[in-house]
Amino acid sequence: MNTTEKNVNVGIVSATSLRFTLNGSYTINGVxxxxxxxxxxxxxxxxxxxxxxxxxxxEPAEDNASFxxxxxxxxxxxxxxxxxxxxxxxxxxxxVDGERLCAINTLPVEHYLESVISSEMSATSSLELLKAHAVxxxxxxxxxLSNKDKxxxxxxxxxxxxxLRHSSDDATTLIKWYDREDHTLFDVCADDHCxxxxxxxxxxxxxxxxxxRATRGQILEYKGExxxxxxxxxxxxxxxxxxYCWENISKPYLKSVPDPYCNTKDxxxxxxxxxxxxxxxxDFYDWYVAYTQEELSTLISGKLGIDFGRIRxxxxxxxxxxxRISLLKIIGEKHTITIGKxxxxxxxxxxxxxxxxxxxxxxxxxDADGYPSRxxxxxxxxxxxxxxxxxxxxxxxxxxxxxxxxxxxxxxGAEIKHLY
Numbered sequence: 001m002n003t004t005e006k007n008v009n010v011g012i013v014s015a016t017s018l019r020f021t022l023n024g025s026y027t028i029n030g031v032x033x034x035x036x037x038x039x040x041x042x043x044x045x046x047x048x049x050x051x052x053x054x055x056x057x058x059e060p061a062e063d064n065a066s067f068x069x070x071x072x073x074x075x076x077x078x079x080x081x082x083x084x085x086x087x088x089x090x091x092x093x094x095x096v097d098g099e100r101l102c103a104i105n106t107l108p109v110e111h112y113l114e115s116v117i118s119s120e121m122s123a124t125s126s127l128e129l130l131k132a133h134a135v136x137x138x139x140x141x142x143x144x145l146s147n148k149d150k151x152x153x154x155x156x157x158x159x160x161x162x163x164l165r166h167s168s169d170d171a172t173t174l175i176k177w178y179d180r181e182d183h184t185l186f187d188v189c190a191d192d193h194c195x196x197x198x199x200x201x202x203x204x205x206x207x208x209x210x211x212x213r214a215t216r217g218q219i220l221e222y223k224g225e226x227x228x229x230x231x232x233x234x235x236x237x238x239x240x241x242x243x244y245c246w247e248n249i250s251k252p253y254l255k256s257v258p259d260p261y262c263n264t265k266d267x268x269x270x271x272x273x274x275x276x277x278x279x280x281x282x283d284f285y286d287w288y289v290a291y292t293q294e295e296l297s298t299l300i301s302g303k304l305g306i307d308f309g310r311i312r313x314x315x316x317x318x319x320x321x322x323x324r325i326s327l328l329k330i331i332g333e334k335h336t337i338t339i340g341k342x343x344x345x346x347x348x349x350x351x352x353x354x355x356x357x358x359x360x361x362x363x364x365x366x367d368a369d370g371y372p373s374r375x376x377x378x379x380x381x382x383x384x385x386x387x388x389x390x391x392x393x394x395x396x397x398x399x400x401x402x403x404x405x406x407x408x409x410x411x412x413g414a415e416i417k418h419l420y
Contacts, residue, residue, distance in 0.1 A: 003419055003420050004420055005108055005109050005110060005217075005420055006108075006109050006142070006145065007106055007107065007108055007109070008106070008107065008108075008109050008112050008141060008145070008187050008188065009093075009104050009105075009106050009186040009187045009188075010104065010105045010106075010107075010112065010186060010187065010188055010189070010190050010197055011102060011103075011104055011183060011185065011186035011188070011189045011190065012069055012072060012086070012088070012103045012104065012105055012190045013069055013071065013072045013073065013102075013103050013190075014097055014100045014101065014102045014103075015071065015100055015101060016040065016041045016099070016100050016101065017038065017039070017040050017041070017101075018038070018039045018040075018069065018070075018094065018101050018103055019036070019037070019038050019069075019070040019071070020036075020037050020038075020039075020067055020068060020069045020070065020092070020103070021035060021036045021037065021067065021068045022034050022035060022037060022058065022065070022067050022092075023065065023066045023067060023068060023087070024060065024061070024062050024064065024065025024066060025060075025061040025062050025065055026058040026059060026060055026061055026065060026067070026092070027058075027059050027061045028056060028057065028058050028059070032061060033058070037049075039056065039094055039101060040101075041096065041099060041100055041101050044096060045096065046094055046095075046096060046101060048094075054096070055093065055094065055095050055096075056093065056094040057091060057092075057093045057094075058091065058092040058093075059091050060089070060090065060091065064089070065089075066087050066088060066089050066199075066200060067087070067088055067092050068085055068086065068087040068088075069085065069086055069087075069088070069103055070085045071083045071085070072084050072085070072086045072190070072198075073191070084198070084201065085201075086198050086199050086201040087199050087200050087201050088105045088107075088115075088199030088200065089107060089111060089199065089200060090105050090106055090107030090108075090111065091105070091106040091107070092104075092105060093105075093106060095185060097185055102185055102186070104185070104186045105190075105199070109138065109141065109142070110212055110216060112141070112197065113134055113137055113138055113141075113212050114208055114209060114212050115197050115198060115199050115200065116137050116195045116196060116197050117130055117133055117134055117137060117208045117211065117212065118198075118205065118208050119195075119196035119197055119198040119201075120133060120137070120195070120196050120273075120390070121133060121208070121272060121273065122271055122272050122273075122274075124268065124271055124272050125207065125272040125273075125394065125397070126272070126394070126397035126398050127207055127210065127211060127397075128396075128397040128400070128401065128402055128403045128406065129272065129393055129394050129396075129397030129398075129403070129406070130207055130208055130210075130211035130397075131211045131214060131215050131403035132388070132393055132397070132403040132406040132407055133211075133231075133388075133390075133393075134211045134212050134215045134218075135215050135218050135219065135220060135229075135403070135407060135416065136220065136229035136231055136387070136388055136407070136411075137195055137229075138215070138217075138218065138219055139219040139220045139226055139227050139228075139229040140195070140227075140228060140229045140230070140231075141187075141188065141195070142219060142226050142419065143219075143225075143226040143227060143228050143229070144187070144188070144228075145187060146226060148187065172335070172336075172337045172338070173337070173338045173339075174304075174337060174338070174339045174340075174344070175327075175339075175340045175341065175344075176339075176340070176341070176344045177245065177246045177247065177340075177341045177342075177343065177344070178193070178343050178344075179246055179247075215403075216420075217418050217419045217420040218416055218417070218418055218419070219416075219417055219418075219419045220253070220407060220411055220414040220415070220416060220417075221414065221415050221416075221417040222251075222252060222253045222411075222413060222414045222415070226419075227251075227253050227411060227414050228242075228251060228254070229387055229388070229411065230242070230254060230384070230386040230387035230388075231386075231387045231388040231389070231390060231410075232381075232382065232383025232384050232385050232386065232387070232388075232389060232390065233273065233274075233284065233382040233383045233389075233390050233391060234262050234284050234285055234381050234382040234383065234385075234389060234390070234391045234392075235259050235262055235322060235381055235383075235385040235389040235392065236262070236285060236322065236323075236356060236358055236380035236381025236382075236385060237258070237259055237260075237262065237263060237285075237322075237380065237381070238256055238257070238258050238259060238321065238322045238323070238385075239255075239256050239257050239259060239321075239322060239385050239386060239387065239389060239410065240256060240320045240321060240322040240324050240342075240384060240385035240386045241254060241255055241256050241320055241321050241322075241386065242254040242386055244318075244319075244320030244321070244324060244326040244341065244342065245320070245324070245326070245341055245342050245343070245384045245385075245386055246341070252412075252413055253411040253412060253413050253414040254386055254387055254411070255412055256320070256321030256322060257409065257410065257412065259389050259392040261389070261391075261392035261393075261395035261396055262285065262389050262391040262392035262395065263285050264391065264395055266395075266398075268398075269391070269394050269395055269398050270391065270394075272394045272397075272398075273390045273391050273394045284355050284381070284382035285380060285381065285382075286378075286379075286380055287355055287378075287379050287380070288376060288377060288378045288379065289349075289350070289354065289376070289377045289379070290374065290375070290376045290377075291374070291375045291377075292373065292374055293310060293311065293371060293372060293373050293374065293375075296311050296349075296375050297309065297310055297311050297332070299348075299349070299350075299351070300330060300332075300348060300349070303347065303348045304337065304339075304348060306335050306337065307334055307335070308330065308332030308333065308334055308335050309332050309333030309334040309335075310332065310333040310369075310371040311330065311331070311332050311333075311371070311372075311375070312331045312332060312333065312370060312371055312372075313329075313331045313361075313363060313372075314328060314329075314330055314331075314349075314361045314363075314375065315328070315329040315330075315331065316328055316329075316361070317329050317338060318340070320342075320385075322358055322381070322385045323358040323380070324342050324356060324357045324358040324381075324384070324385060325340075325342065325345055325357040325358070325359070326340050326341045326342055326345075326357070327339075327340040327341075328340065328345050328357075330348075333371070342356070342357040342384055343357075343384065345357045349377070354377070354379065355379060355381065355382045355383075356379055356380065356381040356382060356383060356384070356385065358379055358380045358381050358385070359377040359378055359379030359380070360377070360378050360379075361375060361376075361377055362375070362376040362377075362378065363375055364376065387410055387411065388406075388407075388410040388411070389410065392410075393406050393410070396409070404416055
C-alpha cells in the first residue's frame with residue numbers, strides 16, 4: 001500500500017455556550033487572536049465577539065500553539081462520568097449542531113494517535129503494549145474513515161442501527177446496537193464511544209511517542225481490507241465475536257479466543273491500562289450486582305418506558321462465545337420484552353452500564369405468586385470483549401511478548417501492513 005497521512009476531525013464537546021482559551025497565536029479570517037474566548041448559540045448562528053457566524057475556524061499560527069476547552073465531559077453515561085478542562089493541538093472549528101455549538105479538533109492522524117494512546121494507556125505501560133495499541137487504534141480509525149468515504153451518497157448509509165419488532169400487544173422484541181458510524185458532523189468523538197482522545201491534557205510520554213513512530217503507518221489487514229480492530233478493557237477470560245455485539249455479520253479476524261492473561265490483580269499492570277478514574281473500578285473480572293424487586297422493576301420500567309409491574313424473570317435467550325448475553329427476555333407482570341444486543345442489555349439493567357452482559361441471574365425468595373423479591377447478577381469482564389483485551393495485552397507486554405504476536409493472538413488471520 002502507498003498513501004499519505006490523513007487528517008481526522010474529532011468532535012470534542014457540544015453545548016449552548018463554549019468557553020475556551022487560545023494558549024498561543026491563532027488566526028481567523030486573517031486576524032490573529034489569543035487568550036480567553038466565549039462563543040454562544042444564538043438563533044441558528046454562532047455569536048462570538050459581538051458578531052454572528054455560521055462557522056468559526058481557528059488555525060494555529062505558531063508551532064505547538066494549543067487551545068483549552070472547558071467542561072469537556074468524559075465517560076459519557078458511564079459510572080465514571082465527569083467534566084474536565086482539556087487542551088488540544090491543531091485546528092479548532094466551531095459549528096452549529098441543532099440548538100447547540102459543537103467544537104471540533106482537526107489534526108493529522110499520527111498526532112491524534114499520540115493523544116489516544118496517552119489517554120488509553122499510562123506512562124508505565126510496556127513498549128510492546130503501546131505498539132500494539134498504536135496499530136489497532138490506527139487500524140480502527142482508518143478503516144472507519146475508509147468505510148465512511150464509501151458510504152457518502154450511498155443508499156445504505158445509516159445514522160442509527162435499530163430494529164424494533166412487535167409480535168403481540170404484550171410481547172415485544174427490541175434489538176439495538178450502538179456503533180461509531182452514528183457521527184455525521186465529524187469523523188470520531190473524543191470519548192469511549194469511539195476512542196478516548198483527550199488532546200495533550202495527558203502529556204504524551206516518551207514511550208508513547210516512540211511507539212507511534214516505531215509503528216508509523218502500520219495497520220492490521222485481512223484479505224486486502226483494513227481490519228475493524230475493536231478492543232475492550234477486560235474480556236473476562238475469553239473474547240467475544242463481532243456479531244453478538246453489533247450487526248449480524250461475521251468478521252473472521254474477530255473470533256473468540258481464550259485469554260488466560262486478563263485475570264490479574266497486579267497493581268502495576270492494572271495501572272498501565274486503568275487511568276486514575278478507571279482505577280475506581282476494582283471488581284471488573286468477577287463482579288455482582290443485586291437488586292430488590294422494587295429496584296429492578298423501577299429501573300427497567302424507567303429505561304424502557306414500559307410499566308412492567310413486578311418482574312418475574314430475566315431469561316437469557318442467546319449468548320455469544322464468551323458467555324455475553326446478546327438476547328435477554330424480560331418477563332413482567334404486565335409485559336414481556338426481549339432486548340438486545342449486549343450494550344442495550346447493559347444499559348437497561350443499570351443506572352449507567354453493567355460492566356458487561358456476561359452474567360448469570362439468581363432469583364431469590366419468590367413470593368406466593370412466584371415473583372422474586374431479589375435478583376443477583378453474577379458477571380465477568382468489563383466491556384463488549386471483542387478483539388484485543390487491554391488488560392490481557394498488558395500482561396502479555398509485561399512478559400515481553402512482542403507486539404506483533406499480541407496482535408495476531410487477538411486478531412487471528414490478520415497481518416501487519418504498512419499503509420504509509
